[in-house]
Amino acid sequence: MEEDSIKKLFDGFNPELTSDTMFMSRLQRNMEAVELVKRNSAAVRRRNKTAVVVAALAGFVTGVLLTLLLPHICSWFSTIELYLPGLNMQPLTLDTQLLYWLAAAMVSGITAHNAYEITISRLSTANEMDANSK
Numbered sequence: 001m002e003e004d005s006i007k008k009l010f011d012g013f014n015p016e017l018t019s020d021t022m023f024m025s026r027l028q029r030n031m032e033a034v035e036l037v038k039r040n041s042a043a044v045r046r047r048n049k050t051a052v053v054v055a056a057l058a059g060f061v062t063g064v065l066l067t068l069l070l071p072h073i074c075s076w077f078s079t080i081e082l083y084l085p086g087l088n089m090q091p092l093t094l095d096t097q098l099l100y101w102l103a104a105a106m107v108s109g110i111t112a113h114n115a116y117e118i119t120i121s122r123l124s125t126a127n128e129m130d131a132n133s134k
Contacts, residue, residue: 043127047119047120047123047124047127048120050119050123051115051116051119051120051123052116054115054116054119055112055113055115055116055119056112057115058111058112058114058115059108059109059111059112059115060108062107062108062111062112063104063108066104066107066108067104070100073100074097074100
């Protein structure tokens with residue numbers, strides 16, 4: 001019984017088969033599209049790797065420079081005092097080392113992030129120019 005209903009369902013099914021040339025041309029277009037996506041994906045990976053290396057170097061160099069400037073910056077920060085005139089309290093002195101390291105970390109991080117963004121944008125526009133010239 002079940003087999004008869006399945007046969008009835010597929011009795012009227014006669015799909016049209018496209019010619020071999022149409023199938024092959026469509027397959028060729030699809031293969032070219034896949035190849036294009038693979039090339040673009042590889043180019044994006046290369047750009048990202050390059051940008052990460054540049055960002056890491058920029059952050060590292062910034063961190064080293066700020067560490068070398070530590071004695072000078074600490075002496076500049078040590079002059080900061082917080083005085084509240086309404087209260088009879090001694091002026092508050094801040095832990096300058098902690099402030100310095102927080103500022104150095106922020107500056108290094110921001111420098112690395114900006115280096116990454118600039119590198120990505122420069123490499124993207126360079127690749128677009130190369131693609132347009134071909």
